[in-house]
Amino acid sequence: MSPASPDHISYRPKQNYLIVHHITLIIRSHYTTSTRVMAAQGTTLFSPYKMGRFNLSHRVVLAPMTRCRALNGIAGPALAEYYTQRSTPGGFLITEGTLVSPTAQGFPHVPGIYNEEQTEAWKKVVDAVHAKGSIIFCQLWHVGRASHQVYQPGGAAPISSTSKPISARWRILMPDGSYGTYPKPRALEIYELPEVVEHYRQAALNAIQAGFDGIEIHGAHGYLIDQFLKDGINDRTDEYGGSIANRCKFLMQIVQAVVEAIGADRVGVRISPAIDHLDATESDPLNLGLAVIERLNRLQLNLGSKLGYLHVTQPRYTAYGQTETGRPGTEEEEAHLLRTWRRTYQGTFVCSGGFTRELGMEAVAQGDADLVSYGRLFISNPDLVLRFKLNAPLNKYIRKTFYTQDPVLGYTDYPFLSNGGGTVQPLSRL
Ligand SMILES: Cc1cc2nc3c(=O)[nH]c(=O)nc-3n(C[C@H](O)[C@H](O)[C@H](O)COP(=O)(O)O)c2cc1C
DSSP states (O other), X not given: OOTTOGGGSXXXXXXXXXXXXXXXXXXXXXXXXXXXXXXXXXXXXXXXEEETTEEESOOEEEOOOOOOOSGGGOOOHHHHHHHHHTOOTTOEEEEEEEESSGGGOOSTTOOBOXXXXXXHHHHHHHHHHHHXXXXXEEEEEOOTTSOOGGGSGGGOOOEESOSOOOOTTSOEEOTTSOEEOOOOOEEOOGGXXXXXHHHHHHHHHHHHHTTOSEEEEEEOTTSHHHHHHOTTTOOOOSTTSSSHHHHHHHHHHHHHHHHHHHOGGGEEEEEOTTOOGGGOOOSOHHHHHHHHHHHHHHHHHHHTSOOSEEEEEOOOTTTTSOOOOSOOOXXXXXXXXXXXXXXXXXXXXXXXXXXXXXXXXXXXXXXXXSEEEESHHHHHOTTXXXXXXXXOOOOOOOGGGTTOOOSSTTTTOSOOGGGTOOOSOOOSOO
């Protein structure tokens, strides 16, 4: 099947309308692609970009990263320091995954945004980032089955699309720093889903109340929404399982609810159809990605307004610090997936995963991405934007402090160029 084939979604009713609609989308996406590529020529990571209402001065985005420094779910001064260190005038930051409800947690000391105390605490972080001129979106997260009874209210089983646990190949970080096995989750009943959707909606409203410029819906990397999207996990026999259309339903209900609450241009969506982190395998990642994208396109058309952006994790072999993808794929195959999704999506396209300065420059120059999000390099280089601008050497990141709770060590103590950083070897490739 060709990548842009209209029959990758199992629609049945209104077929004629949909075929015409799909052909329109294909023509439009080809037109947009060629204009985009023309527009991208001469574009660098330092070319300004207008993302809806937001005027970005460059295209180096802070990727969302869980750092486990929000003691008891509260975003305290350590987070304010961490995010302001990475702020630049006209820069764009996405926060770490932030809990939408008490059942959303699967890591120690991650921040929440479902109650007043958490929301109030975020205000100080957001204000500090705004004072440095950056735009900041809050990533809304529910881990689903990637949790443990110790993180759940009343010691209950974690919730998911399924009652199958994550395999023993993956380990969960426990509150005491040890690693455990993932327990058997409880499959959500249909009647419970609206309440989960409501948690996202309320969390989005709380984020706006905290002063965030917008939110990102975390639909990637094997967490709750991905547990509905992927056929390697979702074994439901009801209207939320089976066909790609059914598996997209939960995500789209969340997107719809959040967009209605805070406006489309303040909503980003993250997906990773080709990443099998936490057993999130998919037999047809290309068409799953296209199905989500076409639904987002349609929503945008219906609303007459664009979403903030679509954020896709590059299925590069080492992209997520994991090498057990099961289907590594070649660089060409991966580029094909990304380009097909990029061509089809009618809006701002953000890429993430294994990007160096050089690869990021290439991606924006070739029109493969509007913005590039950087994770690990941004952990160890708070002034990554300046270093990229100067093509200066980079600090190496220290993996063992990624998820520890020290408010400084491996968090806010990486040196800036201006105070002696940059004496270590540059990374040519992650
Ligand atoms: C320590 C760490 C924590 C992460 N936490 C999140 C997260 O909370 N939400 C998310 O969507 N991705 C998360 N990611 C994935 C990153 O956003 C990013 O896509 C990934 O690190 C690949 O980009 P990189 O090669 O530039 O590091 C995390 C990655 C790392 C290294």
